[in-house]
Each structure stands twice: as structure tokens, then as C-alpha cells.
Amino acid sequence: MAGKSSRRRFIRDVAAVSAGVGVASGGSATSAQQIGRVRGFDHVALPMAHTEAMLAFYRALGWDVAPAVVPPCGDLCFVWEGTAESLKVILDRAGAKVEIGPVAREGGRRKTGSSVYLRDPDGNLLEFMIYP
Numbered sequence: 001m002a003g004k005s006s007r008r009r010f011i012r013d014v015a016a017v018s019a020g021v022g023v024a025s026g027g028s029a030t031s032a033q034q035i036g037r038v039r040g041f042d043h044v045a046l047p048m049a050h051t052e053a054m055l056a057f058y059r060a061l062g063w064d065v066a067p068a069v070v071p072p073c074g075d076l077c078f079v080w081e082g083t084a085e086s087l088k089v090i091l092d093r094a095g096a097k098v099e100i101g102p103v104a105r106e107g108g109r110r111k112t113g114s115s116v117y118l119r120d121p122d123g124n125l126l127e128f129m130i131y132p
Contacts, residue, residue, distance in 0.1 A: 036082015036090065042129045043108035045075035077108065077115075077127040087116060087128055096126075107131065 048054045058065045080087050084102050091098060101116035105127075113131040120126055 036080060036086035038128075039079045039081040042077040042079045042127075043075075044077065045125075047074060074124040075127070076124065077129055079107075080128040080130045082130070084114060084116070084130060087130070091116070091118065091128075102130070105129070 046054075055065050088098075096118045099117045099119065102114040103116075104112055105115040107113050107115070107129045109131065111131055113129045115130075116128045118126050
């Protein structure tokens, strides 16, 4: 249970820092939005114990699915609305260590963007994608 708690805390802290960059430092909510924020998910990869059933289920929902992630590593790709510099500020404040990036990658939107990769305390891969 400690692992889940640390992952939740890490994601909460990254989201809180992202949402309150300007506000926490005495700026306005408008300046926080100008710095950058997570806009949404680009793609998500989940570890699967029942691969065939999971593939059938999600494909029946009409989603593009590929069996690529092996437990226990999840993969979350967030679309970052801001600059690479503003993302670095957020990640530094959260104490996150960048493993790779920024590097050019094709994202879930089938467009090339710039990606930064890091891991949460449980070892799950987090990718922040910046589209032009």
C-alpha cells in the first residue's frame, strides 16, 4: 500500500505544482496558466495480467491498443501546454529527475512533438509531450 500512496502523492504534487506555479509564488492564476500546465492525456499504457481479454475489451470500445507494457510498469503520457522551459521548472519543483529528453517523438495524435521522460516513485514511466 505504501507504493500506491507514494505514487498518488507524486502525481498530486506534480499536478499541484503545475496548477499553482504563479499563485504559490505570489503571482496570479493568469500567470500560472501562461507558464504551462498538463492539458490532458496523449496516451496511456497499462500493465495487463489478462492480455487477450484486455485487448478484446478495449478494441471493442474502438480504441487503438497495442500490448507493449509489461507489469509492473505503467506508462502515462501527458500533453503539456507550455514550453520545455516551463515544464523543467515544474519538474524541478516536484523533485523529478528527467531520464530522457527533450527528444522528438511521434505521439498518440500521430504528430511529432517534443517528449520528456521520467519515472514516478513506483517506477511508472511519465512522458510529457509538447506539440507544436
